[in-house]
Amino acid sequence: MNDPDETKLGFLIHDVARLMRKRFQEIDNEFGLSSAQWRLLFGLLKADGMPQVRLAELLEVEPISVSRMVDRLAESGWVERRLAPTDRRVRMIYATRKAREACSGIRAITETVRDEALSGLADDERRILIDALGKVAHNLYGAAAEEPAVIAPCASPAPRNGASA
Template sequence: MSNTDIANNDTLGFIIHDVARMMRWNFERRAHEYNLTRSQWSVLVLLSWENGAQQKRLADIIGVTAITMTGLVDRLERNDWVERRQDPQDRRAKRVFLTDKVEPLIEKIKLVGIEVRESALKGISASERQQLTDLLSRMRANLCAQDADTK
């Protein structure tokens, strides 16, 4: 890596980080009217994909501590957007479920996500989008394999 790369912030890692940061910022700006934090909408979207996930799994995916996830779920529960239920296979664990009340909000959040993604991908062809997705997926798989090798 040359000094020019560092000065221009053109390294692959920086670009990936910067694009992710900018997409999050754009999403947060557009989703602000719904009075949700990024962490809260992350939980809601994850539950829309895996309703009834264990609270610990949600914390692991989002990358927060168990106590932080407890606070997030507490706030979502106060708004009647989620409910906790005992896990029938593990009495120590709680599963988190979406309520009917949150469904319209999740649809709005998903639309905001689509708008942000389309804005970021403006001028990029369908085949380039697929290639980008494929390459990033391979990078993720490589890093996951490395992580598994170190355990």
């Protein structure tokens, strides 16, 4: 790695991610959730009915932190806990109707932030950037035991699983 700009890669990726989370938080005044709470909800909206331990892995935080986050989200009606049907010791977390109905608002905020972040880039530059970052992620996850579960806001409709609220 002789190019001095290449030494900046990790810092740039970290800064862009941090700035996008910060901007998302600035725009999100309607819902009043932290970026960590949003990431948790995004994961549930993609694959409803997830154990708290798996949520901790996705968010890369300690299980106790997820437990506290779920407590706050449950109190506000965003998620609900249920016992797993196959192991009653496991608590499954489900997005509520409130969370699913907020999906269009979430999508609008993420689109606004994405458009701000990518402004000034031509369509082909955007595609190249996203493809290149996808390859970087794949390279790094290739060294890991399993592929990541990409958390994307409302990427596909989550199964209803009888979630209420």
